Amino acid sequence: MNIFTPTTAHASPPSSKEMNQAVVDVEMIVGYAFKTKRLLEEALTHPSHSDAVSYQRLEFVGDAVLSLAVSNHLFLAYPRIDQGNLSMLRSANVSTEKLARVAVRHELFRFLRHSAPVLNHKVREFTEVVSKEEDTPLVYRGSVKAPKVLADIVESIAAAIYVDLNFDLEKLWMIFRHVLEPIVTPEDLQQQPQPVTKLFEVCQKHGKHVDIKYWRNEMKSIASVHVDGKFVASGSSEQKEVAKVNAVAIALRKLSKSMRLDDTSFEVITGSFHIEGAKDKLHQLCGKKKWHKPVYNIKQDEGSSHVKKFVSTVQIATIDGVLCMTGDEMSRVKDAENSAASLMIRALQESDYI
Known part of the structure; x- marks a missing residue:
């Protein structure tokens, strides 16, 4: 597999000539000539690029369309498989992990116009890991988290084709199936435990x-x-x-990280964990990462006034999606929120976000 260089993706406004060439190149990859080129331009525009309409609306449609197209394919291809296994097969074929690998295989990221340099690092890291894997499709999550932006590109392009075809799902599948290859099969699921x-x-x-x-x-x-x-x-x-x-x-x-599978030792990596000033530190971290500020919500408020207990959640909207963490039970709202922030910071560290 060839490793492309994500830094070649547009971090500054591309010229009309560059975008026209990107449209031509992507049309060659998917094997479809658009009647309305603007749809594909939109599909190749990240929300961080403020000078044009982004792919967000198309990505919304593409998520649903690919799910339905894959569902139809699986229903016809495997008439003896029950609903539960069909559901797992569909999930494996339209997951962020799967679609991100599709984007890497076809080097789609290099055609994306964006103004978020952090995307380049995330995509490069993921691409380098994928390039070292065997050809057998990885059904579930690998050692590096798949950047959501890669899956978004695939969904957006699929939606652009779907709209350009006047919402013809059957034609979309005929055109786009080869892009999604290899399709995850029941045999793949058996070889890789759910x-x-x-x-x-x-x-x-x-x-x-x-x-x-x-x-x-x-x-x-x-x-x-x-x-x-x-x-x-x-x-x-x-x-x-x-x-x-x-x-x-x-x-x-x-x-x-906390259990040895060859004996009976087992410890959940949770429990009380405290970082002094965690709320302020998490707020600063989000600002540095250009994420939305953390949102706290008290989930529990029980007991009489002198023995009330509170549990807080904290949510952060990142480029890859919404992250959520629940804190420990505390006697004060301030402490409950700090607990949630502390655990969120630790989770971000363990997940290599920071």
Whole structure:
């Protein structure tokens, strides 16, 4: 696999000639000539590029369209597979991980116009890891988190074709299927254990109880993994099933640092954890990363006035999606929010965000 250089992506406004050439190149990659070139230009414009309409609306459509197109394909291709396994197959084929690898394979990032230099580093790191992998499709999350921007590009281009075809889903699949190859098959799922199944098996072996909770934040589903009542990790996605897999993959990586699978030792990496001035430090970190400021929410307010207990969550909207963390139970709201901020900072450090 050739490694492209992400720094060649537009970090400053490209000329009309450069964008016209990008349109031609991407048309060659997907094998489709657009009637309305503006759609593809929009699909290749990141929200950080303020001089033109971004791909956000197209990405919204593309997420749903690819999910439906893949669902139709799987339904027809595997008539003997039940709903549960079809759902896992679909999730594997439209996950951020899968679509990001599609973008790397076709070097789509180099055609994106954006004004966010941090994207270059994230994409370069992911690309270098993917280039060293075997050709067998990786169904679930690898050693480096897939940048969401890569999946967004694939979804946006698919949506642009779909709209240009006057919303013809069958024609879209005929044109775009080769871009998504290799399609994840039931055999691929068998060779690579499903993270959710693996997590339950590992925890059951060590006598631990796993609970996965869900809620929605605007357009996203958020899943959080709890082991013996203690928060371990969370993940988000437009699709509930993908959010669950993302959360569980993070949980497995965190738990692997605290347990040895060949004996009975097992310790959840949670519990009380305190960083002095964590709220201010997290706020400063978000400003440095150009993320939205943290949003705190008190989830629990119980007991009489002199023994009230509070639990706070904190959410951060990053380039890759919404991150959520739940703090420890505290007697004061201020301490509850600081606990959530402390755990969020540690999670960001462990996940290589900072």
